Amino acid sequence: xxxxxxxxxxxxxxxxxxxxxxxxxxxxxAVVVIGGYxxxxxxxxxxxxxxxAGVKNLTCVCQGSWPRQAEFPDRPDRVDVADLVEAGLVTxxxxxxxxxxxxxxxxxxxxxxxxxEIEAVPTGILAERLRAGGAGIGGVFLPTGAxxxxxxxxxxxxxxxxxxxxxxxxxxxxxxLRAHEADTLGNLVYRGTQRNWNPIMAMCxxxxxxxxxxxxxxxxxxxxxxxxxAIFVDRIVQTR
Numbered sequence: 001x002x003x004x005x006x007x008x009x010x011x012x013x014x015x016x017x018x019x020x021x022x023x024x025x026x027x028x029x030a031v032v033v034i035g036g037y038x039x040x041x042x043x044x045x046x047x048x049x050x051x052x053a054g055v056k057n058l059t060c061v062c063q064g065s066w067p068r069q070a071e072f073p074d075r076p077d078r079v080d081v082a083d084l085v086e087a088g089l090v091t092x093x094x095x096x097x098x099x100x101x102x103x104x105x106x107x108x109x110x111x112x113x114x115x116x117e118i119e120a121v122p123t124g125i126l127a128e129r130l131r132a133g134g135a136g137i138g139g140v141f142l143p144t145g146a147x148x149x150x151x152x153x154x155x156x157x158x159x160x161x162x163x164x165x166x167x168x169x170x171x172x173x174x175x176x177l178r179a180h181e182a183d184t185l186g187n188l189v190y191r192g193t194q195r196n197w198n199p200i201m202a203m204c205x206x207x208x209x210x211x212x213x214x215x216x217x218x219x220x221x222x223x224x225x226x227x228x229x230a231i232f233v234d235r236i237v238q239t240r
Contacts, residue, residue, distance in 0.1 A: 014186045014236050015215055019049040022209050022237040023174075026050070030173040031059045033130070033201040034081055039066035041193035043178040045211045045239040047079045050176070051087055060090045061130070061170060063123075063197055064097035065107045082107055085116060092117040094170070096126055125167055127200060132169035134203025134232075139168040175205030179228075182212040183219075186233035187226045195227055202232040209235040 016022040023046065026032070032050075036042035065082035082099075084090050086106035098118045099107040110116035121129070128140050145151055146163035155166040177198045180191035188210055190198060202208045215238045 014234065015184055016235050016237045019045055019211065019237050019239065020053070022046070022235045023049055023053060025207065026053065026055055026174050028055050029057045030055065031061065031171070033061040033172040033175045033205060035177040035194065035198045035201055037063050037193040037196040039080055041178055041196065042080055043176045043211045044079050046176040046209060047081070047084065051079070051084060051089065056089050058084070058090045059092040059094065060084060061094045061172060064095045064099070065093070066100055085110060090116065092119065094119045094121055094126070096121060096123040129167050129170040130200045130204045133171035134200060137169060139166055141165065142167050170204060172205040173207065175201045175208040177202060177208065177210045179210045179212045181214050181216060181221060182210060182236050183216045183221050185218055186230035186236060187221060188228040188233060189221055189225045190227050199228050202228045207234045208232055209237070211237050211239040213240045214238065
């Protein structure tokens with residue numbers, strides 16, 4: 001996507017003045033991958049902005065949705081993918097754990113009522129499908145699920161004497177991530193669970209947006225600490 005940055009310097013083109021600006025171009029029907037693991041490392045500021053934008057019919061790919069009552073009762077202001085679903089913005093959810101087993105919340109309710117489509121994908125398979133999307137290949141053959149009902153309707157191929165199922169690649173229009181630090185070129189440093197899904201999610205999206213605690217000028221980050229290089233990051237917004 002070509003963008004007009006006027007007279008901005010090359011090193012500052014990826015730094016956006018506001019969260020709303022960083023989400024420009026995210027429209028109805030988009031496929032969005034959202035980082036985080038078990039409710040930690042979620043790009044909450046970007047999720048709030050996405051809710052405020054009111055875009056609809058989203059396909060959301062994530063590790064899972066975790067309502068605040070599940071593990072964050074002391075954070076009533078916390079937001080998660082579950083809030084996007086509750087707001088009616090998501091029509092399909094692709095995740096290893098679509099809803100908390102003890103606190104299904106709005107995700108379970110809407111799924112049971114038929115208003116939300118859920119595609120439950122095991123963690124390893126989802127990781128490989130996202131990785132394939134980032135690598136620009138059509139998909140991968142994996143042995144998981146071969147010989148079970150999950151093989152029905154899927155292409156099966158014998159490799160090294162073992163059946164493998166074809167798993168199609170997953171690509172996204174936007175990736176919404178949270179990182180601890182970035183430089184103005186877009187190199188990202190993660191902390192804790194931010195590192196879990198972010199590296200492969202950053203690769204599979206047409207536009208990757210990262211909310212960060214601190215933005216450094218070039219040279220301000222130890223290159224040995226960079227996990228996601230700038231080539232995979234399109235937009236940065238400082239949120240603290």
